[in-house]
Amino acid sequence: MAEPHLHLLGGFDFAGAGAAAPVFSRKARAMVAYLALQAGHSQSREKLAALLWGVTGEAQARMSLRQAVSAIRKAMSVSGGGRFVTEGASIALHLDDFDFDVARFEALSTGSAPEDMEQALTVYRGDLLDGLGLREEPFEDWLRIERERLRTMAVTALDRLIVHYSAANDPASCIRAATRLLAMEPLREDAHRALMRSYAAQGRINLALKQYDLCRDALQRDLRLMPEPETRELYEDLRARRSASHSLPPNQVSTPISEPARPPTHYVKSAGINVAYQVTGDGPIDLVYVPGWVSNLDLAWGSPRFAHVLKRVGAFSRLIRLDKRGTGLSDRNVGLPTLEERMEDVRAVLDAVGSTRTVLFGSSEGGPMCMLFAATYPERTAALVLTGAYAKGGWAKDYPWARTVEQVQQDIDIVEREWGKPADMSNAAPSLIENMAEREWFAAYLRNSASPADAVALWRWGTEIDVRDILPAIHVPTLIVQRTGDRWVRPEEGRYLGAHIEGARYVELAGRDHVIWGEDCDRLVDEIRAFVTGALPAAPSERVLVSVLALAIDSAGPGENAIERHVDIVRDELLLAGGTEIRRSRGRLLAVFQRPTRSIQCAMAIRDRLKSSGLGVRAAIHIGECEARGEDFSGIAIEISSSLLRHARPGEIIASRTVRDLIVGSGLAFDEQGEIRASGLPGALQFFSVAATPGA
Numbered sequence: 001m002a003e004p005h006l007h008l009l010g011g012f013d014f015a016g017a018g019a020a021a022p023v024f025s026r027k028a029r030a031m032v033a034y035l036a037l038q039a040g041h042s043q044s045r046e047k048l049a050a051l052l053w054g055v056t057g058e059a060q061a062r063m064s065l066r067q068a069v070s071a072i073r074k075a076m077s078v079s080g081g082g083r084f085v086t087e088g089a090s091i092a093l094h095l096d097d098f099d100f101d102v103a104r105f106e107a108l109s110t111g112s113a114p115e116d117m118e119q120a121l122t123v124y125r126g127d128l129l130d131g132l133g134l135r136e137e138p139f140e141d142w143l144r145i146e147r148e149r150l151r152t153m154a155v156t157a158l159d160r161l162i163v164h165y166s167a168a169n170d171p172a173s174c175i176r177a178a179t180r181l182l183a184m185e186p187l188r189e190d191a192h193r194a195l196m197r198s199y200a201a202q203g204r205i206n207l208a209l210k211q212y213d214l215c216r217d218a219l220q221r222d223l224r225l226m227p228e229p230e231t232r233e234l235y236e237d238l239r240a241r242r243s244a245s246h247s248l249p250p251n252q253v254s255t256p257i258s259e260p261a262r263p264p265t266h267y268v269k270s271a272g273i274n275v276a277y278q279v280t281g282d283g284p285i286d287l288v289y290v291p292g293w294v295s296n297l298d299l300a301w302g303s304p305r306f307a308h309v310l311k312r313v314g315a316f317s318r319l320i321r322l323d324k325r326g327t328g329l330s331d332r333n334v335g336l337p338t339l340e341e342r343m344e345d346v347r348a349v350l351d352a353v354g355s356t357r358t359v360l361f362g363s364s365e366g367g368p369m370c371m372l373f374a375a376t377y378p379e380r381t382a383a384l385v386l387t388g389a390y391a392k393g394g395w396a397k398d399y400p401w402a403r404t405v406e407q408v409q410q411d412i413d414i415v416e417r418e419w420g421k422p423a424d425m426s427n428a429a430p431s432l433i434e435n436m437a438e439r440e441w442f443a444a445y446l447r448n449s450a451s452p453a454d455a456v457a458l459w460r461w462g463t464e465i466d467v468r469d470i471l472p473a474i475h476v477p478t479l480i481v482q483r484t485g486d487r488w489v490r491p492e493e494g495r496y497l498g499a500h501i502e503g504a505r506y507v508e509l510a511g512r513d514h515v516i517w518g519e520d521c522d523r524l525v526d527e528i529r530a531f532v533t534g535a536l537p538a539a540p541s542e543r544v545l546v547s548v549l550a551l552a553i554d555s556a557g558p559g560e561n562a563i564e565r566h567v568d569i570v571r572d573e574l575l576l577a578g579g580t581e582i583r584r585s586r587g588r589l590l591a592v593f594q595r596p597t598r599s600i601q602c603a604m605a606i607r608d609r610l611k612s613s614g615l616g617v618r619a620a621i622h623i624g625e626c627e628a629r630g631e632d633f634s635g636i637a638i639e640i641s642s643s644l645l646r647h648a649r650p651g652e653i654i655a656s657r658t659v660r661d662l663i664v665g666s667g668l669a670f671d672e673q674g675e676i677r678a679s680g681l682p683g684a685l686q687f688f689s690v691a692a693t694p695g696a
Contacts, residue, residue: 004081005099005269008033009150010125010351012132015272016079024075025575026132027052028068030139033129035093036100037146042090051138067568071575099269102128102150109153114164117157121180122266124154125351155184162194171198175282183354186218189231196234205242207282209235262301265329270348271341276329277322277349281314285382285532286355288320288346289313292364292388293458294449296328297321303441305432306517312525316533317359322349324366326458328449336461336665340595343373350380359532361385363516364489365393365462371501372662375473375545375625376594383477384501385528388486388514390493391471391500393463401492408463412456419452427487430512431519466661471500473545473625478504479531481524485512505531546633547596547623547659549579549603550641551589554616554650569609577602582633590641592633596623596659597666600690603653616650620687623658636678643678644687657686 007013012029014022024032030052035043045065052068053061069086072093076084081097095103101123108120128147134140158181165174178194185191192215199208212227212235219225226232267274278297300321301307313319323330325337325345346369350358359382362370367389374381395404403411411427418424423442425433432438450458478501482494491508498506507527511519553566567584574581574591577598583590593599603619610617622644624637640656648654660670670688677684 003099003272004079004097005101005272006032006036006095007099007101007125007269008036008128009101009105009123010127010130010354012129013269013348014075016075016081022071022075022576024071025068026134027064028071028575029129029132030134030143031068032072032093033132034139034142035091036095037102039093039095039100039103042085042087042092045089045091048091051142052134052136054136054138067571067575070572074576101125105150106153109157114161117161120157121154121161121177122352124150124157125268126354127151151184155181158184162191166194166197169201171201174198175202179282180354187222189215189219189228192227193231193234196231196238200238200241205238208238209242212238262298265297266352268348268352270325270345273325273334273345274331275322275325275345275349277320277352279318279320279353280310281317281319283315283317283319285317285359286320286350286353286357287313287317287359287361287385287532288322288350288355290322290324290346290360290362290366290370292366293462294327294446294455295323296445296449297323298329299441299445299448302445303438303517305438305521309517309521309525312522313361313528316529318353318355320349320353320355320358322346323449326450326454332451332454336457338597338663338665339369339372339465339467340597340663341665342369343376344595346373347377347380356380357382359383359385361387361528362389363387364389364514365465368465368467371467371474372470372545374476374478375470378476378544381476383479383532384474385479385481385531386494386497387481387516387524388483388489388494389480389497390489391466391468391496393465399468399496401490401496403463403488408460412459415456415459416452419455420447427514429515429518430485430487432513461665464661464664466657468500468661469624469658470545470662471497472502473543474501475503475543477531479528480504480506481527482506482508483511483513484508485510486514487512488514543625543635544628545623546592546594546626546637547599547621548626548633548637548641549589549591549593549599549619549621550638550645551591551603551606551617551619552587552645552648553610554587554618566610566613566615570606573602573605573609577605582638588645590638592626596621596655597663597668600653600655600659600663600668604690607651607653611651618645618648618650619653620644620648620655621653621659622656623662636681640676640678640681640685643676647674647676647687653690654687655690657688660688 004016031048049061049065053064073084076082083094085092105120105123108116108123111117128150129143158177161177162174165177174194175198178191181188181191192211195211196208199211215231216227219227263278263280265276265278267276276297310319324342326332326334357380360370360373367386370384374384390402392399392402395402414424421443422436422439423446425439480494480498482491484491495506498504509523513519516524570589579591579593579602581589581591599621607617620641622637622641624640626633626635626637644654644656654673669691671691673687673689675684675686
């Protein structure tokens with residue numbers, strides 16, 4: 001059972017033991033954070049109302065406080081740890097059994113051992129409640145002071161680590177600490193000098209000199225100052241050393257210190273699941289690689305070919321890699337995932353390494369999740385790179401290139417029959433079929449990535465993916481690379497992506513290998529490098545991918561507006577599911593969600609709570625692109641949800657095919673009901689009745 005936790009550093013993450021993570025409103029999050037930082041100490045209702053709802057009237061503030069208290073009490077009651085105590089006019093939060101990251105960070109950062117400080121900085125994923133902003137001056141003042149206090153503790157820990165690693169002659173660790181310090185305080189000359197010295201100690205003189213240029217440019221731009229004499233002297237010394245090394249005879253060229261073959265593995269919690277990741281490379285661009293099917297971070301380095309590709313990508317980027325939940329070094333036996341769960345896992349890893357804008361590199365089955373991430377979080381996506389990727393995992397009349405049911409079964413039969421033997425490379429990498437060392441390594445890689453049963457289940461899951469309907473919602477620079485002879489993903493599938501993602505660049509390379517470390521892998525890396533380093537990231541778009549819930553409560557009597565009568569229940573469930581109400585009138589309501597399963601769960605919860613009142617709740621959900629203007633949304637996705645609602649019977653929740661295809665693995669079951677046509681749709685859109693609640 002997962003440990004209950006409350007994480008406030010770098011964002012807000014609350015989850016109970018084995019329970020679905022509740023989603024609080026912004027002000028409910030703020031209240032939880034305020035009470036948590038004073039855990040065990042009672043706070044008056046009057047103080048909390050003034051802190052968080054000071055700009056509203058007294059009556060509205062009291063009502064809003066009651067709603068937030070109700071949501072927090074409900075979440076704590078099923079959390080499996082801690083207590084939420086309300087006694088008269090006082091409220092207190094006790095986190096005795098919770099993993100509270102702020103308390104853990106404070107304890108570790110004051111330790112004297114480097115290991116304690118490293119752990120503290122792993123916990124410190126970012127500023128306190130990063131991204132949360134309220135238009136409430138008292139709360140903002142409190143938050144600003146607390147953020148600065150914790151940030152100062154993190155900076156102090158980094159300072160101490162730089163001193164320690166410099167004295168211990170550990171340049172790689174010093175580089176890691178100094179780079180993170182400069183991300184927080186880019187004008188710290190001592191940190192720039194530490195980086196320059198560490199690069200030089202590794203024999204990377206050119207990189208050390210480039211660091212000086214970055215230091216000088218930052219000082220001139222922000223302070224109109226030149227670097228200090230000590231920094232300039234170090235620069236001149238390094239220039240002299242480079243000149244001297246260039247004049248050495250050919251047999252006396254200095255050799256840089258290489259990085260270890262297997263970098264350290266780190267973990268981050270995502271909805272209670274441990275997700276493993278590694279970070280290598282020192283390039284100026286963040287790039288996260290999401291592999292297909294199954295993977296193992298450590299064993300990837302056992303193939304000279306795969307290691308060569310990873311090192312080359314790390315030469316122009318900070319390469320972030322992860323094992324998806326259920327595979328490799330991440331938690332196993334966690335059930336089949338959904339695309340949105342995997343997307344949130346990637347977001348948790350990016351938060352942990354402090355990456356706010358990242359190139360997504362998805363190969364094979366990792367591609368669809370990267371597409372969903374780029375459409376959902378365009379502000380965090382610098383670019384999208386897809387290799388051997390597809391939009392739909394199984395054959396259909398309008399997608400005839402994917403593998404048929406019979407072909408999928410043949411693939412699975414081979415997996416079950418050959419698991420553990422030297423790997424069959426006839427589809428993955430035909431060019432390596434005679435390379436016994438590579439086949440033996442690949443077999444070990446697969447064995448250590450998943451159990452046979454899990455591998456088969458994940459293979460089947462991959463064939464059920466369909467992200468075709470979200471492709472028009474991707475508005476980031478996109479590169480699609482496809483091998484002409486790929487036996488698993490045909491060129492037509494890559495061309496389909498290129499035709500349906502706005503402005504995408506499509507490149508076809510000769511060859512038959514599906515894996516990225518196969519034949520002519522350097523050409524693949526060259527294409528990615530040229531694309532990633534040659535184009536400026538696009539500005540975040542105001543068009544966003546959202547799940548739209550259209551909901552109606554049938555009136556009990558003539559002229560009655562059942563939505564208004566039960567608005568507290570509706571708002572309570574929207575709050576818990578992370579939904580945002582965008583429109584309400586005449587017994588109808590529209591709300592948007594970032595996660596489609598949450599929209600279905602919200603509709604179910606409202607239906608179940610109102611069932612005892614004899615009211616029939618109807619709901620319809622579609623996911624699509626909308627135009628966001630502040631808290632207002634418009635677009636065809638809203639129109640389609642409203643049209644679908646007319647087909648729902650009392651007590652029925654229906655979802656479009658787009659929703660069904662995106663939440664494979666959620667535990668929800670669907671019964672086909674019919675199809676609709678609407679202006680703006682290229683053809684008919686199937687819709688389904690939700691037949692079961694999530695298995696989770």
